[in-house]
Amino acid sequence: MIGRLNHVGVATPSIEASVAMYRDLLGATKAHTPFDLPAQGVRVCFVDLPNSQVELIEPLGDDSPIHGFLAKNPRGGQHHVCFEVDDILAARDALRAKGATILGTGEPRIGAHGTPIIFVHPKDMGGVLVELMETPKGEAH
Numbered sequence: 655m656i657g658r659l660n661h662v663g664v665a666t667p668s669i670e671a672s673v674a675m676y677r678d679l680l681g682a683t684k685a686h687t688p689f690d691l692p693a694q695g696v697r698v699c700f701v702d703l704p705n706s707q708v709e710l711i712e713p714l715g716d717d718s719p720i721h722g723f724l725a726k727n728p729r730g731g732q733h734h735v736c737f738e739v740d741d742i743l744a745a746r747d748a749l750r751a752k753g754a755t756i757l758g759t760g761e762p763r764i765g766a767h768g769t770p771i772i773f774v775h776p777k778d779m780g781g782v783l784v785e786l787m788e789t790p791k792g793e794a795h
């Protein structure tokens with residue numbers, strides 16, 4: 655089921671400051687323009703790496719799912735990892751059949767790459783919050 659690592663999610667109180675840090679400390683040269691994703695309660699900025707992306711996320715709105723995380727980690731921190739899957743509903747159903755908890759309603763929502771995503775509870779994944787996203791069409795691997 656598990657496919658490519660799509661991105662590593664990093665929560666931050668300031669996308670602008672984080673972009674500068676990845677640029678100045680690590681030489682990351684390609685940061686995309688940040689954009690709001692109200693459906694997920696976050697503002698997003700992708701930093702491109704040769705083989706993957708860092709997804710910087712800042713809280714958006716009062717109901718942002720990352721408010722609690724930033725309250726515990728005020729300077730930000732690694733928040734989730736995102737793996738691609740071919741079929742999001744098949745992946746969800748297989749995980750549920752094995753007893754894993756899918757967060758929220760379990761109905762996939764459209765993520766930052768425009769394809770459906772779900773989240774698996776960290777308690778079922780060794781303490782790591784895991785996002786699964788359907789591989790964009792035409793990019794099957």
Ligand SMILES: C[C@@H](C(=O)O)C(=O)SCCNC(=O)CCNC(=O)[C@H](O)C(C)(C)COP(=O)(O)OP(=O)(O)OC[C@H]1O[C@@H](n2cnc3c(N)ncnc32)[C@H](O)[C@@H]1OP(=O)(O)O
Pocket residue numbers: 663691694696698709711719720721722723732733734736757758764765766767771773775776781782783785
């Ligand atoms: C843009 C989009 C995209 O890529 O397309 C995104 O990524 S959006 C990325 C943002 N969206 C999401 O994260 C949506 C899914 N997330 C959620 O539903 C929530 O954030 C939860 C993961 C359930 C956490 O909820 P809440 O903040 O209320 O935390 P809580 O204090 O009740 O925590 C419950 C337990 O989970 C742990 N916990 C909380 N956040 C965690 C994280 N990021 N990584 C690992 N563990 C985490 C807590 O330490 C706690 O463990 P103990 O019980 O052991 O103390």
Ligand SMILES: [Co+2]
Pocket residue numbers: 661663709734736785
């Ligand atoms: Co993500």
